[in-house]
Amino acid sequence: MFIIVAMYDEVKYYLENNNFELIQNEPFKIFKHKNNFVAISGIGLVNATIATTLICENYLNDDQILINIGLAGSIEDNFDILDLVLIENSTFSFANATGFGYEKGQIPKEEKFFANFNNEFVKQKMNKIKFGNLASSDIFISDYNSAKENFLGFPIKIDLLDMEANAIAFTCYKFKKKLISLKIVSDILKVKIDNESQFKNILELGSKKIEMVLTDFENILNY
Structure with missing residues (x-):
């Protein structure tokens, strides 16, 4: 299983509790x-594109699925x-x-938007998962x-916002690689609370949730 995230803090518990070693x-x-x-x-569209490009060129074979997981903000409540939200389609927030x-x-x-790979498989296997579309930007x-x-x-109706996922989807599409994107809701724009504060406060709990999700995924994919 190959996973890409923006920040170490998002996968801190998964890495530390499973004895991962730094190889690069x-x-x-x-x-x-x-x-x-x-x-x-790293954070942002450019970092996500560079990392995904090198992963596609050097690590992924045609049968492997790249898993993108991380925190994302919800527009509505x-x-x-x-x-836990399975991203069905993604696009760029400010391309016009x-x-x-x-x-x-x-x-x-280029494509109007990018669809995740094999969503029906994930829908059948994952419990308590919701579905939505996402837009990415550097803002x-x-x-x-x-x-x-x-x-x-x-x-497409945009439900969630982040700063990397559609750059990853775009790159996977170019390299003909399979992608599943999963997001943990970190903040809600419609709730009148400072969103930066919501995000900071939820990061620890979000990392613990990501550990559980990735552990489940290991069993689902039989890797």
Whole structure:
């Protein structure tokens, strides 16, 4: 199983409780335990793209699935904090070439959005999982009204926001690699609480939830 996350803190408990060893330090950290690998890409679209490119070129074969997991913010209050959400489709938050006939979120001459691999398999195997679409950008979006306005007219309904997932999806698509993206809800824009504070307060609990999810995934994929 090969996992990519943005921050060490998101997988701290999974790494430390399973005796992972650091096997690569630069240009980004990779940890290994038995047949499981965890890459820490760093935050943002560029870091995620670089890390995913190198993983696709050097580690993944055609049968393997890349697992992206991490924290994400919810726009509406239809999710609860710490909900596990399977991302069905993803796009970019601020790509806008509509003047040339493209959809919002679409890079010119590329796909309108990117679908995860084999969602039906995950839906059948995972318990207490919810589903949603996600948009990624290099901006930590914290204002509910701005988010609602920005995502009007997108080809898919946007439920969650992060800073890496669609860059990973875009890169996997280019390399014809399989991706499953799972997110833990860290903050809710519609709730009138400072979102940066929500995120910081939930990081520890989110890391513990991620450890449980990845342990389940090991059993599901039989790796």
